[in-house]
Amino acid sequence: MGAPSWFVKLLAERNVEMTPERSERFETYYRLLTEWNERMNLTAITEREAVYEKHFYDSLTLAFHLDPDGIGRIADIGSGAGFPGLPLKICFPHLQVLIVDSLGKRIRFLEHLTAELGLSGVTCLHARAEDAARIPEHRDGYDLVTARAVARMNVLSELCLPFARPGGLFAAMKGSDPAGEIAEAERALSELGGRIEAVHALRLPFEQASRHIVVVRKTGRTPARYPRKAGVPAKQPIV
Numbered sequence: 001m002g003a004p005s006w007f008v009k010l011l012a013e014r015n016v017e018m019t020p021e022r023s024e025r026f027e028t029y030y031r032l033l034t035e036w037n038e039r040m041n042l043t044a045i046t047e048r049e050a051v052y053e054k055h056f057y058d059s060l061t062l063a064f065h066l067d068p069d070g071i072g073r074i075a076d077i078g079s080g081a082g083f084p085g086l087p088l089k090i091c092f093p094h095l096q097v098l099i100v101d102s103l104g105k106r107i108r109f110l111e112h113l114t115a116e117l118g119l120s121g122v123t124c125l126h127a128r129a130e131d132a133a134r135i136p137e138h139r140d141g142y143d144l145v146t147a148r149a150v151a152r153m154n155v156l157s158e159l160c161l162p163f164a165r166p167g168g169l170f171a172a173m174k175g176s177d178p179a180g181e182i183a184e185a186e187r188a189l190s191e192l193g194g195r196i197e198a199v200h201a202l203r204l205p206f207e208q209a210s211r212h213i214v215v216v217r218k219t220g221r222t223p224a225r226y227p228r229k230a231g232v233p234a235k236q237p238i239v
């Protein structure tokens with residue numbers, strides 16, 4: 001059994017091709033997610049249609065607003081169960097994906113998952129974002145950095161922008177209207193070398209839940225003092 005027909009149809013309408021192989025990979029993803037979820041907390045959403053809508057489809061909405069063909073390297077910060085990085089990798093195999101998560105158990109799941117899915121070009125890194133961003137091979141080097149429901153914009157900018165290359169993008173995936181968060185993050189973005197390029201609003205197809213994608217353009221290299229030590233950005237946001 002492959003992906004639901006509505007999933008294939010809605011993605012086709014957005015020019016995201018769902019081949020039989022990709023469809024099977026999503027179904028394997030769903031099976032492994034629910035199996036592992038029985039022994040560790042990966043997601044509160046386990047019903048098949050809901051996983052496809054709220055995790056898989058939601059992750060792929062990034063591709064509706066950003067051109068994946070123009071992106072080579074992507075860093076997914078605080079990825080949890082692999083969202084949005086792995087759904088994007090399944091549909092756009094050319095992407096080189098870095099997944100950063102601070103919980104070792106989740107990284108073990110993601111390493112098993114990528115092996116079972118037969119995905120190459122995926123690196124799963126067990127680290128705090130603040131520490132990973134200081135590793136030379138990851139700093140200022142990614143075309144797109146993304147995070148889904150991780151933290152408020154002023155904190156998230158410090159965790160994510162150091163990974164983006166100058167001229168690259170940081171896309172924060174949010175739920176309800178992020179206007180207040182964006183205003184709150186004005187100084188952080190200025191300090192970190194980012195500027196708001198667009199805010200895209202959309203709704204999930206069935207639940208009709210509100211989603212927003214905040215796209216930030218990286219204007220220059222991250223100042224050496226950022227990110228601060230692990231835990232500091234969340235406790236003392238740039239304001």
